[in-house]
Amino acid sequence: MEQDDPAEALTELRERKPSRLELLQVAAGSGLAAYAVWALLLQPGFRRVPLRLQVPYVGASVRQVEHVLSLLRGRSGKLVDLGSGDGRIVLAAHRCGLRPAVGYELNPWLVGLARLHAWRAGCAGSVCYHREDLWKVSLRDCHNVCVFLAPSVLPLLEGKLQAELPEGARVVSGRFPLPTWHPVAVVGEGLDRVWAYDVHGGGPGGQAAPAPSSALVPRTPDPQAADHCIVDPIKTQ
Numbered sequence: 538m539e540q541d542d543p544a545e546a547l548t549e550l551r552e553r554k555p556s557r558l559e560l561l562q563v564a565a566g567s568g569l570a571a572y573a574v575w576a577l578l579l580q581p582g583f584r585r586v587p588l589r590l591q592v593p594y595v596g597a598s599v600r601q602v603e604h605v606l607s608l609l610r611g612r613s614g615k616l617v618d619l620g621s622g623d624g625r626i627v628l629a630a631h632r633c634g635l636r637p638a639v640g641y642e643l644n645p646w647l648v649g650l651a652r653l654h655a656w657r658a659g660c661a662g663s664v665c666y667h668r669e670d671l672w673k674v675s676l677r678d679c680h681n682v683c684v685f686l687a688p689s690v691l692p693l694l695e696g697k698l699q700a701e702l703p704e705g706a707r708v709v710s711g712r713f714p715l716p717t718w719h720p721v722a723v724v725g726e727g728l729d730r731v732w733a734y735d736v737h738g739g740g741p742g743g744q745a746a747p748a749p750s751s752a753l754v755p756r757t758p759d760p761q762a763a764d765h766c767i768v769d770p771i772k773t774q
Contacts, residue, residue, distance in 0.1 A: 594622050594647060597685055601711050602629050604724040604731040605683055608709050609635060614680030617641065619671040619694075624651025624664070626683055631664045635681055640666045641674050676701040685711040692716050698736070706736040 597605075605626055609616070616630045621640025628651075631638040642648050651666040676682060679702065686694065695715055698708055711731045714720065720732040 594644065595685070596622055597626055597711060598729060600725065600729045601685070601731065602626055604729060605709050605711060606630065606633050607724055608722055608731060608733040609633070609681055609683075609707065612681055612707060615639065615678060616681040616683065617674070617676065617679045618683045619674065620684065620686055621651060621666060622647050622685075624654050624666055626685075627651070627664050627666065628655055628658055628660060630681075630683070631660060636663070638664050640664070641669045641671050642666065643668060643670055672697065676706075677703065679703075680706050682706065682708045683711070684708070686713070688713045688716075702736045704737055708734040708736065710734070 602625060606629060609630065610633070612635065614635070616627070616635040616638045618624075618626045618630075618638075618640045621627055621642045624640050624642075624647075627638045627640040640651060642651065645668050648666050648668045652661065655661045655664050655666070676698065682698065682702065684691075684694065691710070691713060695717060698715075702708070708715070708718075709731060712728055714732045715734060718734045721735050722733040724731050724733075
């Protein structure tokens, strides 16, 4: 019995065009692989949350982080990032002197990634990341709050912020504004736009302060004022 030449078989395999069925199988396999990655990394945090309160993870850009820091410049006290994702905003805020800096994230994989970033930056013992539902987090001792959430959850978040934040607290919202609060400052353009809101009114339950007309004009951070607080693009991506 004559044996096939391995070289000839390999050449024939390379020259053969895949059939439609084979292409369909490859596409289906790629789709299943993508779904598996999504289910492994993103879905675990959604299982205990109602559909209307679920927020997909989209990491903040370097420009967005810079804008957040510009609106928190000169402030002190505890910073909390609700839905902290991979932890880049918490880490950057800690570097700029906002301490303690704490992130709350429901997805365990993102919490682990945030802790890895903090360890690589030498800040593992200085910043905190907790796997916890943001709706169950108490904000009564928080003076600086950062949120990058979907518009569908912001109306509900307003009620929580009004009920729990102390007087003088500042809320910074990225990508989308709080629907009924009046910002005291706006920075950036498009998806990089960030809004700042101040709480007043005698303790928890205070309302957002009205904004002067000049504060509603989009602006960019002052580069000279930001020299002391530079966002590392490697650590925030």
